[in-house]
Amino acid sequence: MYYIGIDLGTSSAKLLLMEAGGEIKKIVSKEYPLFFPHPGWSEQKPEDWWKAVMEGLKELTEDFDKSLIGGISFGGQMHGLVTLDQEDHVIRPAILWNDGRTQKQTDYLNQVIGKDKLSQYTANIAFAGFTAPKLLWMKEEEPENFARIEKIMLPKDYIAYKLSGVHCTDYSDASGMLLLDVQHKCWSREMIEICHIREEMLPELFESYMSVGNIKREIAEELGFPETVRIVAGAGDNAAAAVGTGTVGDGKCNISLGTSGTIFISSRKFGVDAFNGLHSFDHADGYYHLMGCMLSAASCNKWWMDEIIGTGDYAGEQKQINALGENRVFFLPYLMGERSPHNNPNARGTFIGMTMDTTRADMTQAVLEGVAFAIRDSFEIAKSLGIHMERTKICGGGAKSPLWKKIIANVLGIKVDVIESEEGPGYGGAMLAAVACGEYASVEEAADKLVKVVDTIEPEAELVEKYNKRYKQFAKIYPTLKGVFDEII
Template sequence: MLYIGIDLGTSAVKLLLMDQDGKIHKIVSKEYPLYFPKPGWSEQSPEDWWKQTRGGIKELTAECDKSQIAGIGFGGQMHGLVILDKNDEVIRPAILWNDGRTVKETNYLNEVIGKERLSECTANIAFAGFTAPKILWLKENEPDNFAKIDKIMLPKDYLAYRLSGCFCTDYSDASGTLLLNVKNRCWSKEMMKICDVREEQLPALFESYEVVGGIKTEFAEEFGFTINVKIVAGAGDNAAAAVGTGTVGEGGCNISLGTSGTIFISSKDFRVDENNALHSFDHADGGYHLMGCMLSAASCNKWWMEEILKTEEFDKEQENITKLGENQIFYLPYLMGERSPHNDPDARAMFIGMSMDTGREEMTQAVLEGVAFGLRDSLEVARSLNIPIRRTKICGGGAKSQLWKKIIANVMNLKVDVIESEEGPGYGGAMLAAVGCGEYENVQAAAEKMIKVVDTIDPDMELVAKYEEKYQKFRQIYPAVKGLF
């Protein structure tokens, strides 16, 4: 059988066709515009998503045996606010995860409602990108639109609604709304009251691998599918990508070295740290996960190479870096402020420790190490909650650097596994569809079958000891300079 994974991203929708063994048959990408109507605002048209997804499905399946298509699953950009009226018309453009208009509402939630109360209700605190602050902004600034709301949904769930007619979401994506009681997997009555929304305005909740409905007859005919194609809930992009890397079950870990950096830790049990330094969300495998997000990861190296050294030969700049664990230069990786674990938008990057004999190799090495140390900050929070973490997957553009992977392995004291295929949320969405259609008993069984490790970088105990000493110095720098920001 064949399964479609739809990854609704910020710049494009990426569609993937996969068979029951996890082999990818075809990938199609369709772009759509991003709108910035005011400084700091970020919006998209849900109709653009639907139009490109519809065309993408036709292109993806043009040459396959359409009778073999069994299910469609999703991964998608999180936190976006999509609102429909009683006629199922989109009321206004979707307000996206990277929209910054809700500073006032975020401060209200964290300072007036209070972080402690928010954590009790949702296991998380408010961030400007989350959905609940957007709802409060809408109520204050666009009361006419707020009054029209019949349905509140997340971006990928708009596609599921168009395909199936089911008003639904999954627990992992719902976790990022600040409206979900993450521990008990239900909408928080207190948060609904705070945001002045009714439960009937919120979607029905499903596990990521559960079937929410069947494809509408009109679209089965349009695409040439059978009417038996199942629509599966899918997951938020980070949870879907974790499924796509096999980061499931107790103590699974994945590090993403993209423009931003994440460390994603899966767990069978609900956990939340006392300072809410990490996001505590439901996972797509039916369990839970913790996630630390640093705003500048591979982008730190890109900035250093292209803007400061004026070169695009990234590999060449790393060739002469051999003295790992001995660098006297430290780099704080906060080019755009920081999310986890400091939650400080005013934090900034800095080098410290230079001397007359400091060269470009030491500075380059410090950048790579600084990102690794920043990710370790989040790992230490997870370790404090007694999650057994012994190894991690790694993905993202920065993971192409063998040197960076070696630094990560030794800074973290973890085995670092490189996987064969890195197709992220779309692959995870297709895997969830396969589970929903009964191809696999559960998400873990699907991951064990499909995810193949092709290389492992083992930590060197001598380097681990050197980096432990360096990390203990690194973690003293931010508190010492925080007041300067």
């Protein structure tokens, strides 16, 4: 049998075809536009996602026996607000995870409703990118559109709905809405009231590895798929990536260097850190996880390479870097504001420490190191909770860089395991589809059998010591500049 995983990302939909034993048969990517109507805003059209997915499914399966397709599942960008009217038409462009327009609403939730109550209701506090503040913004700024809402969805769930006709979501993705009681896995009645919505507006909840229904007849006919194809709930991109890297069960860690950057720690037990520095979410394996998320990771390097120095030779630029741990230039990677642990949409990307002898390579190195240092911010919070990690998996576009992996290993001082497939969310989505179709008894069994470590980057004691010193310097920069960021916005 074949299983399809759809990674609905911020820049493109990546579709992956996996056979039952885990071999990736084909990958197709379809791009779509990203819109910035105002500074700090970020939107996409759900219709563009749907067009890309349908084109991608046709191309992905054109050379294979479509009768062997068992299921389709997802890993999707989290937090985005998709609203449908009573005819199931999209009301307005989706407001994305990296949109910073909701600071007023976020402040209201955290300061008026109160962080303690939010944590009690949802296990999390409000962040500008979360879905609930977006609903409040829409109510205040677009009341006519708000009044038309009949269904509230997340990005991947819109695709699942278009394929199956079912308004659905999964617990991992719903955890990032600030509408879910994460511990008890149900919608929070208190947050529903606070956001002035009705529970029936929210989609039906599923475990990530559960089938929500079969593919719609007309879609099956258009694609040439059997009507028995199961549409499986899937997961938020980070939870799906964790499945794809085998980060399931208890005490496993994964770092993702995608458009955003995350450190993801799986757990069988529900837990919340005292300061809500890390997100406490449900996991795609049926249990829980802690996660620190930075809004700009590999996208920082893409911005630096493409927009500033104007080259596509990423590897060539990195070859010029040969003095790790000794760079005097620092970079704050807050190009879209920041989430974990600062929760500040006003934070901005910053270079500091340049002198007349600073080189282009120093600046490039600072970008790579800045992302690693920002990940360490969340890593330190996890360590403060008594969580002991000696190694981590790694995935995402940035994980293709040997240099960046070496920097991560030594900045964090832990082993970095490289897996055979670095396809993260798409591979995790295909694995969830396989579990839903009975190919594997559980997500953990699928991970144990399919995820293979092919290389490990070991930290070097001398370099770890150098980076410990540099990190202490890095950690002082944001608190010093925080007031400046607030003034210049």
